[in-house]
Amino acid sequence: MKVLVVGGGGREHALCWALAASPLLTKLWCAPGNAGIAEVAECVAIGAEDIAALIAFAKDNAVDLVVAGPEAPLTLGLADACAAAGLKCFGPSQAAARLEGSKAFTREVADAADAPGARWARFTEAEAARAYVRAQGAPIVVKADGLAAGKGVVVAATVAEAEAAIADIMESRIHGAAGATVLIEECLIGQEVSFFALCDGVTALPLGAAQDHKRVGDGDTGPNTGGMGAYSPPPVFTDALRDEVMARIVQPVLAEMARRGTPFRGVLFAGLMITADGPKLIEFNVRFGDPECQALMVRLKSDLLSALLAACDGELARFDLRWDARPSLTVVMAARGYPGAYAKGTEIRGLDRAAAVEGVQVFHAGTTRRADGAVVANGGRVLGITAIAETLQAARDAAYRAVDAIDWPEGFCRRDIAHRAL
The missing domain is CATH 3.30.1490.20 (ATP-grasp fold, A domain)
Known part of the structure; x- marks a missing residue:
């Protein structure tokens, strides 16, 4: 099968890395990709939001499956454009992608599905x-x-x-x-968990959970970011909680979306707060999390491409997933100044040394390769150093050994990923 992954961040590198191992794969492209993705896929100079160019490329190259990484192309109608062109796309329609495109829409759907969440109000x-x-x-x-x-x-x-x-x-x-428009919501107290489910419009299949670290500084201090690290599975998220989330949030929302005539197909990312009263919905996203995807992909033992196809083809009821029981952990290295202003073009050395640490995968997020072959920073979040090991502590130790092997004075990371569990 020929596959085109859309996007160019750490999530897309992890997806390409997992897809590249599929026995079904014959050709893998990524648009626009990055320096790390170029090692496992052919990068194409098309922006993730250039829907017309993506469709033209997919048709010209007889692409069998388009895999949407970030949310923006989905909210712009990538899946609809693929359907109109006779192309298969993993990701929800523009109407279903409103679950991420509008937080108020999410709250309306969740309320209609009687899914537990925060009290909220909307203002213009x-x-x-x-x-x-x-x-x-x-x-x-x-x-x-x-x-x-x-x-x-x-x-x-x-x-x-x-x-x-x-x-x-x-x-x-x-x-x-x-x-x-803004939403004002009740502040839920508890531990936050990112939960993922593959959906085919009718059936949902649990895809694992992770705990993200949103704030930029150690001890969860400073401004919110896109995510400074993650680990999987979070000990707080038991099998019983997973079953409760599936029964009370994911399946009822899937049924409500189908009832509205906008069935959800793709990956549904439920941001949850595990409160004293049980799990409550904070928000939905309509794609894999970043950096949660990196932590999940190194634990996935099943063929990712087969799983994505089953979601596209409505066959999840007859599908199952196998996972490595070992925990994984991702440390994000970002450019100094992020999430504010930061410099681009600084050189990153020592990536080979980092990748040589046992159990470590170095996923690239905001990188590009200079004409002289050097890898340079090209974004705010730049690398996702991911490790898997027998214990969470061992995974964290390996990840930080790899971080310390990288020579990039202009970068920084949090040093306390998984502090809640450890």
Whole structure:
């Protein structure tokens, strides 16, 4: 089979790495890819949001399956364009992708499905939002309704902090049009877990769980990021909790989406809070998490390509997945300054030394290769150093040994990934 993966980050490197091992694969492309992806796939200079060019390439090259990595092309209608062109695509339709494209839509669907979640309210006027915050008190959560690259959520410890977030999102428009509407939500207390399920419109198959580290600094301090590390499986997420999430959140939402005439096919990413009252939904995403995908892919023993095809073809009821029981852990190395302004073009050395550490895979996120062959940073989150080992502590030790083997003075990472479990 010929496969085109869309995207160019750490998630897409992990997907390409897993797909490259499939006995069904005959050719693998990635658009636009990165320096690490180029080692397992042929990179194509097409942007992930250039739907017309992606469709033209897929048709010209007789691609059998298009795999969407990030959310943006899905919310722009990549799966619909593929269907119109007679191409198979792993990922939801534009209508179903609203589960990530609009947080208010997610809340409406979840409420209709009676899925447990936070109390919430929606606002299009900043002053009304501020009045609601003052009435509710803090801590409280302020969310931009639309896509904001994982940075549109503020967990405000005080009313003043919440009001400042409302001003930034709705009046200063730091996230552009995504901030035209905000959601104000109850601040749930507990441990956050990322749970993934493969969906074919009717059936959902559990795809594993991970715990992400959103804040930039050790001890969960500093601003939110796209994710500074992850580990899988999180000890807090028991088999009983998994079954409860499937029964109370994933399957009812899948049924509600089908009832609305917008069946969900692809990977459903449920951001959960494990509270004293059980698991509650924080948000949905419509793609693999980043960096959770890296931690999951090194544990997946089944053929990923077969699994994605089963989801596309409505055959998940007759499919099963095998997992490595060993835990895995990903440490994200980012450019200094991230999630604020950061420099591009700094050289990264020692990647071969890092990859030589037993149990380690080095996934590239924001990298490119210079004309002289050197790998240089080309983004905020740049590398995902991923390790698998017999224990979580051993995986963490291996990951940080690999981090320390890398010579990149302009990069940094958190040194406490998996601190809740360890």
